[in-house]
Amino acid sequence: MMKPNKFVALTWMIIASGCGGSDGSGGEPEQPALALKPATPTFSLKPDAIISEPYAHIEFSSDLASSYECQLDSGDESGDIQECVSPQLLMPLTADSHRLKVWAVADSRARSDPAELSWQVASVFGTDGNVHTDLINTPVMPSKADPASWRGIFRINCDFAHSSYHDPIVYPGQANAAHLHRFYGNTLVDETTDIDSLFTKGESSCQGNTLNRSAYWVPALLAPEYNPATGEALYDEQGDLRWRVVPAVVGNDDEAHEIFYYSAGVDDVDAIQSIPVGMKIIAGNAKAGPGQQQDTGIVRWHCQSWESSDADNPRWSSAIPECVAPDRLRMDVFFPSCWNGTDLDSADHQSHLAYPQLGSGTQGMICPATHPVPIIRVSFHYAFGVTPDVYEPQSKSSRGWRLASDMYEVTLDSHGGMSLHADWMNAWHPEVLQTVLDVCIREGLDCHDGNLANGFRLTGTRPGSQTEPPVINMGMGN
Structure with missing residues (x-):
């Protein structure tokens, strides 16, 4: 190039x-x-x-x-x-x-x-005996994936990197132009980030460090602030509710909370290609709200206690449900995995990709003719603890929570979270991502904790700056 x-x-x-x-x-x-x-x-x-x-x-x-x-x-x-x-x-x-x-x-x-x-x-796997420093030998071999759930999957943990009002996909070069986002992955991401800087600079808060400089970000999840003694809502000088960020339960090496998955979106796994370096993708609709709820096959919420699953218990919500402590609120975002084969981005950051569709006869899930190239499917899976520092005191639940991208009034009848969406830029080391495809996905394995199923796993997570700017205008910024 x-x-x-x-x-x-x-x-x-x-x-x-x-x-x-x-x-x-x-x-x-x-x-x-x-x-x-x-x-x-x-x-x-x-x-x-x-x-x-x-x-x-x-x-x-x-x-x-x-x-x-x-x-x-x-x-x-x-x-x-x-x-x-x-x-x-x-x-x-x-x-x-x-x-x-x-x-x-x-x-x-x-x-x-x-x-x-x-x-x-050089190969990262050390054909000359010199293995990349962000790989660790492991004797653990992943088991087969549940055929009723995943065709083959690779899961990684990431720590929280930082938060800001930047968005290098939607507002490149424009500082503080977006709603409040929480970033994972490459620790240097800001409004100036492009694929050259993403691929060649910085470390990562995700497993694998420099082998996975990809950038992952989502709108911040917010909860109203309450007086811990009286349980009354707190207001700012302008008379508006005060808000605080609800932190996700992110991964660590002792207790796995994998939040980023790489899997197969089509049934013909041999047809799947790796994702080109530099691809930019947005999944979900940041403008969605009451009356235009999103497809829960793309973005969804659920309480962990529901024990939801696509195969056995497809109980999902397009808005934030009231999960009662000590439950966890969970969210899932599935990215499109059918590519037009040409463009790494598009004007709306979505139309260069499409979602798989059910084919005729025994074809199963296939890519549409407009986007004929199946690529690895990316998905985000987050858990948020319903804990005393963020729950609504009367119900001890996630009542009143919203996303920084919600452009509507959150009420008991119109729950927050309908604008759920996520952004991703690919800066994986190509040899590693190809191994994920060849070994974990095509072999139908359930590769947890960055295990590449070839005798190596990715190194552990690490924090970024973990900068938290103030919540301005319900997270919508200036």
């Missing part, structure tokens, strides 16, 4: 011989410019001979160049040659040998001899 991050000023010159006019006034005729061949480019920044990351930063220059052409991983000059600039960020790169050729091109279109650069991207 010849995708520049920035441009470098380059100098070039044209050398001509002769002088005088060309109008017949006695001077010698003007001579054409010499088509000088540019010097072979030199590399000022290049990868080591063997690298562990699936990307490479490369810089090059040539004194007589007005432009450059690059070719990655092709045996001869008949391969794909593209115009390029320095510096180059090459990503994603497979665990294999790679070669880059660079030609300097003069204004006359004369080309230099190619400069060549070769290097190796």
